[in-house]
Amino acid sequence: MTTKTSSLMDFLDEELAQLKKEGRSAKLRVVTGPQAPVSVVDGRKVVNLTSNNYLDLTEHPKLRAAAKDAIDRCGVGTAAVRPIIGTMDLHVELERKLAKFKGTEACLVFQSGFTVNVACCQSLMTSESDLLISDELNHASIIDGARLSKAKRAIYPHRDMAALEKILASPEARSARRKMIVTDGVFSMDGDVAPLPAIVELAEKYGAFVMVDDAHASGVMGPNGRGTPAHFGVSDRVQVQIGTLSKAVGAVGGYVAGEKRLIDYLTSVARPFIFSSSVPPSVAATCSAAVDVMLDEPERIKKLWDNANHLKEGLRKLGFDTGASETPITPVMVGDTFKAQKFSARLFEEGVFALSICYPIVARGKDRLRTIVSAGHSTKDLDLALEKFAKVGRELGLIS
Numbered sequence: 001m002t003t004k005t006s007s008l009m010d011f012l013d014e015e016l017a018q019l020k021k022e023g024r025s026a027k028l029r030v031v032t033g034p035q036a037p038v039s040v041v042d043g044r045k046v047v048n049l050t051s052n053n054y055l056d057l058t059e060h061p062k063l064r065a066a067a068k069d070a071i072d073r074c075g076v077g078t079a080a081v082r083p084i085i086g087t088m089d090l091h092v093e094l095e096r097k098l099a100k101f102k103g104t105e106a107c108l109v110f111q112s113g114f115t116v117n118v119a120c121c122q123s124l125m126t127s128e129s130d131l132l133i134s135d136e137l138n139h140a141s142i143i144d145g146a147r148l149s150k151a152k153r154a155i156y157p158h159r160d161m162a163a164l165e166k167i168l169a170s171p172e173a174r175s176a177r178r179k180m181i182v183t184d185g186v187f188s189m190d191g192d193v194a195p196l197p198a199i200v201e202l203a204e205k206y207g208a209f210v211m212v213d214d215a216h217a218s219g220v221m222g223p224n225g226r227g228t229p230a231h232f233g234v235s236d237r238v239q240v241q242i243g244t245l246s247k248a249v250g251a252v253g254g255y256v257a258g259e260k261r262l263i264d265y266l267t268s269v270a271r272p273f274i275f276s277s278s279v280p281p282s283v284a285a286t287c288s289a290a291v292d293v294m295l296d297e298p299e300r301i302k303k304l305w306d307n308a309n310h311l312k313e314g315l316r317k318l319g320f321d322t323g324a325s326e327t328p329i330t331p332v333m334v335g336d337t338f339k340a341q342k343f344s345a346r347l348f349e350e351g352v353f354a355l356s357i358c359y360p361i362v363a364r365g366k367d368r369l370r371t372i373v374s375a376g377h378s379t380k381d382l383d384l385a386l387e388k389f390a391k392v393g394r395e396l397g398l399i400s
């Protein structure tokens with residue numbers, strides 16, 4: 001018995017030591033008060049360039065009121081999975097609103113973006129004769145979903161359309177029963193955008209269908225934040241449109257929008273939907289209110305993009321390498337794990353929170369800080385951040 005216990009403890013000690021050595025052990029920062037453009041993090045007031053609160057909705061009065069009203073009318077939890085008795089009118093109303101927003105026949109809400117990606121990969125790719133084709137930089141939830149699916153997998157280099165076509169033209173793809181191309185709409189580490197027009201073109205040429213994960217594009221890209229398919233005008237050529245309710249929308253959850261038969265099928269078979277309880281009524285009501293706000297207050301998206309451009313231009317002028325970003329996610333490339341961590345730590349001391357993102361989340365040598373602006377930042381907030389980036393960047397010899 002002692003051997004068994006100690007073998008676990010030895011394993012944990014060794015792993016933790018290794019993680020620490022590689023600078024990969026997690027330290028949780030604690031926010032006091034709201035998730036806001038300027039937040040109190042670990043007791044320090046900082047310009048927050050780290051959250052996904054793109055539209056500054058986490059504290060919006062209409063969302064707060066919707067949540068409180070739902071709690072008063074419907075209580076705090078559903079106490080069931082959706083297919084048993086965990087579907088409230090508030091979930092159905094949210095799904096109707098989201099479908100209308102996305103311009104699709106139907107929509108299904110899940111507990112998170114993570115679970116909806118896992119569910120779709122697993123439920124749509126069901127046999128070894130299926131082929132799941134994925135961009136190498138897709139989100140972890142797509143990678144895990146692909147692992148849970150029974151399909152064969154093919155990975156193409158990031159945004160490389162020639163490589164994608166080569167896979168689609170291969171004998172393996174030609175003999176596949178079903179082929180799904182899956183991509184993030186906006187890539188979460190680099191802030192670049194999937195070439196959807198080329199992807200749908202290739203999909204149609206080779207008889208594949210397309211799934212787009214718009215976690216970082218929901219509320220950010222396209223008219224009123226409808227996402228990357230709407231941005232490129234290819235919504236009716238993307239069969240599986242994934243969105244999150246956890247980022248710009250300001251609450252938590254995920255959804256898939258598409259044809260009614262897609263939604264009917266997933267309602268019956270998607271394992272996270274069937275075996276994990278639904279989001280509380282307050283969350284469903286919050287998200288419904290968020291969709292209304294996205295339609296009623298388009299100036300938030302304009303402010304978000306103005307802020308993104310201001311910060312990006314400022315960083316570039318200072319001499320930083322901001323990579324391939326085309327969105328409000330702007331990386332500041334550093335190239336070394338410990339230097340990136342030091343950069344983040346020093347900025348934090350100076351009152352600016354920008355997360356360091358290091359191997360293995362990104363490739364070796366691609367260690368960076370990641371900045372994400374919000375519509376709620378003032379120009380003063382962003383100029384303060386730029387001043388501190390300049391100061392600490394010079395300290396660390398990243399810029400001259």
Ligand SMILES: *Cc1c(COP(=O)(O)O)cnc(C)c1O
Binds near residue numbers: 253
């Ligand atoms: C954040 C993220 C998810 C997961 O969304 P949650 O709602 O937080 O579970 C999925 N895909 C991408 C690309 C993401 O960035």
